[in-house]
Every structure is written in C-alpha cells, then in structure tokens.
Amino acid sequence: MRIITPRYTIIEDHAINHLNDILKKLSINNPLVITGKKTKKFAPKEFDFIYYSELPERISGYDAIIGVGGGRAIDYGKYLAYKNDLPFISIPTTASNDGIASPIVSIKQPSFMTVSPIAIIVDTKIIEKSPKRLLASGFGDIVSNITAVLDWQLAYKEKGEKYSESSAIFSKTVAEEILNYVLSSDLKEFHKKLAKALVGSGIAIAIANSSRPASGSEHLFSHALDYLKEKYKLDVDSLHGEQCGFGAIIMSYLHEKENKNLTNLHIRIREALRKVKAPTTIEELGFDKEVIIEALSIAHKMRDRWTILREGISKEKARKIIEELFY
Numbered sequence: 001m002r003i004i005t006p007r008y009t010i011i012e013d014h015a016i017n018h019l020n021d022i023l024k025k026l027s028i029n030n031p032l033v034i035t036g037k038k039t040k041k042f043a044p045k046e047f048d049f050i051y052y053s054e055l056p057e058r059i060s061g062y063d064a065i066i067g068v069g070g071g072r073a074i075d076y077g078k079y080l081a082y083k084n085d086l087p088f089i090s091i092p093t094t095a096s097n098d099g100i101a102s103p104i105v106s107i108k109q110p111s112f113m114t115v116s117p118i119a120i121i122v123d124t125k126i127i128e129k130s131p132k133r134l135l136a137s138g139f140g141d142i143v144s145n146i147t148a149v150l151d152w153q154l155a156y157k158e159k160g161e162k163y164s165e166s167s168a169i170f171s172k173t174v175a176e177e178i179l180n181y182v183l184s185s186d187l188k189e190f191h192k193k194l195a196k197a198l199v200g201s202g203i204a205i206a207i208a209n210s211s212r213p214a215s216g217s218e219h220l221f222s223h224a225l226d227y228l229k230e231k232y233k234l235d236v237d238s239l240h241g242e243q244c245g246f247g248a249i250i251m252s253y254l255h256e257k258e259n260k261n262l263t264n265l266h267i268r269i270r271e272a273l274r275k276v277k278a279p280t281t282i283e284e285l286g287f288d289k290e291v292i293i294e295a296l297s298i299a300h301k302m303r304d305r306w307t308i309l310r311e312g313i314s315k316e317k318a319r320k321i322i323e324e325l326f327y
C-alpha cells in the first residue's frame, strides 16, 4: 500500500512567509482558504476564503484548499479538499490535536480516512500566542498515543490485528519525548515541541493508514463522553484533547495493572497534564462522576477496536477504578 505523507513540512517562527514559495513549488495558483471567524486574521489576504461554518458541498475554479485555523477549520478544509479531489495545505493557528497533519477527518464520529495534507505550515509564533487551553488540549491528544500504542500491541497479541512497528515506534517516541520534556523542563519550548509531536503523530497515522497509533481506549472514552454529552444534552465544553488526556490517565492505570514494566505511567501522565494545566480531575473536566463512570463502562462499544477494555468493564468495576484514581 502506498504511504502518502506531506511533501513539505515547515515548523518554525514566521513559517507563514514560506506559503507563496510552497504554492509555487506545487504549481498551485488559485487556492481557496477555509478558516474561522476568529482565525481569519491569520489567513493570506490575496486568496478567496469561506468560513467553515458556511461550507458549500461543491466548489469549482480552485486548484487547492488551504485550512487556516484551529481543529475545525483544518478538519473542514481537509474534508472539502477530499470531496473535490484537491490538494490540501494545513496552516494550523494552534496545536490542539493531531488533525493538523493527519489524513483523518473527525468532523463527526466515526472519523474517516482522507488524504494527508500535501504541505503543513506551522508558524510557531502564532502557535505560541494561541489560547493556552488549546495547547494543553493538544498535549492531551499526544500523550494519548502512549496508551493507544499499548492497546494496538495488545490487539496484535490477543487478536492478531495488523500492526506496524514503524508507525507504533514513531507514535510512541514522539509522545514519550514530549511527556519527558514537560516533566523535566520550564516549558519554554513547549509550543514548538508540541507542534512537532502532533505533526509526528499525524505522520504515524499516515504510515499505518489508520488512527490506531494515536487512538485507543482513551479515545474510546472520549468518544463515549461526546456520545453522552449528546444523549443527555450536557452543557460541557470539554475539548477533544482534554477528554483524551483524561482518558489516558485511566487507561494507563489499567495497562499498569497488567504490565509491571509500566510502573507509575498514569502518575507521570497525570503530573504532566497538570503541569500544562490540562484537566486532571472530574470537576476540572466538567462532568458529573456518574457520567464519567457511564462513559468508562460503554467506551468499548464506541467502535470495533480491541483495547485494554476488551469486551467492556461493568459499571461497578468502572466506579471502583474512578474512585481509586480520582477520590
């Protein structure tokens, strides 16, 4: 199977100044920009633009799509490019999840595979100034790669699932490197290292042609929270990466119980999340305890993906785990 990864990736201060040069190398003359109302100010002024909240199904007369903004602007831009069989250029204005570089579109669940961006331009000066909460969310999404890879290895061992060691090593290494950085540093370079890690995660997904290296039981837990938010019409504005990071605390704890080599993994993940001010308590995440327990007990049903949750855990066992971890 052919692996498609971005042809150009620039992650540096003022990277946005390279856009015209990259467009020229790609012989792109008339791109359409997809952006949001707050992030429009970062978009190149010389091209047509549409807000992702006003997206048409079909477009014509353009030779590429450029997504400029947060996760939604990138997702909708990637989706429009895929639907119109056009190349997609990702220009994230924050680093809130690995969609900035992956071929995945997660507008709604289940997410689906499209095509990797042909170019990724990450202006670390813009990222640095973006809302800190979004960067903390991005860190939650990247630490979740650690439990995602543990789940993938379990699925390979217990179910013979297809497994790519190269993708897994890549995904796990970028996540562990930034976890160690956060635990041992003053976070001065956090935004740059986070952007690089999320790009690495997106490329690991492209290598596997699946979100497996970046989405395991912790993402099932996050999807279960999204499902319950919908079901109970909950007014909770938790972000994808915040939910995944919180889920990674729980799932690393479950993996530790079965694998003595993983000592203190959940403690290190929780400490690092706390240090970047991501939610690490049920109150900080914004849910009631009972919703968290229900999400943990239904998470395995969110998609057909074998993880440490296996055929699911009972509500009683979920309650016990949540009380051991958070009370």
Ligand SMILES: NC(=O)C1=CN([C@@H]2O[C@H](COP(=O)(O)OP(=O)(O)OC[C@H]3O[C@@H](n4cnc5c(N)ncnc54)[C@H](OP(=O)(O)O)[C@@H]3O)[C@@H](O)[C@H]2O)C=CC1
Pocket: 035, 036, 037, 038, 039, 040, 069, 070, 071, 072, 073, 075, 093, 094, 096, 097, 098, 099, 100, 102, 104, 105, 106, 107, 111, 126, 127, 129, 130, 131, 134, 137, 239, 240
């Ligand atoms: N493809 C994938 O693998 C994944 C994709 N996603 C996607 O990501 C979305 C969530 O992304 P997320 O970034 O958390 O949320 P949003 O895209 O909703 O962005 C949150 C807010 O931050 C604003 N913003 C972004 N950058 C800046 C900046 N530099 N300065 C000021 N404000 C800024 C956005 O502006 P504006 O209003 O202009 O948009 C928006 O109002 C999901 O809905 C999903 O579509 C999530 C997980 C995985």
Ligand SMILES: O=C(CO)COP(=O)(O)O
Pocket: 097, 098, 099, 104, 106, 110, 111, 141, 211, 214, 215, 219, 220
């Ligand atoms: O969020 C993702 C990777 O970080 C995509 O995961 P899903 O395939 O579980 O939607």
Ligand SMILES: [Zn+2]
Pocket: 097, 098, 141, 214, 215, 219, 240, 244
């Ligand atoms: Zn994710």
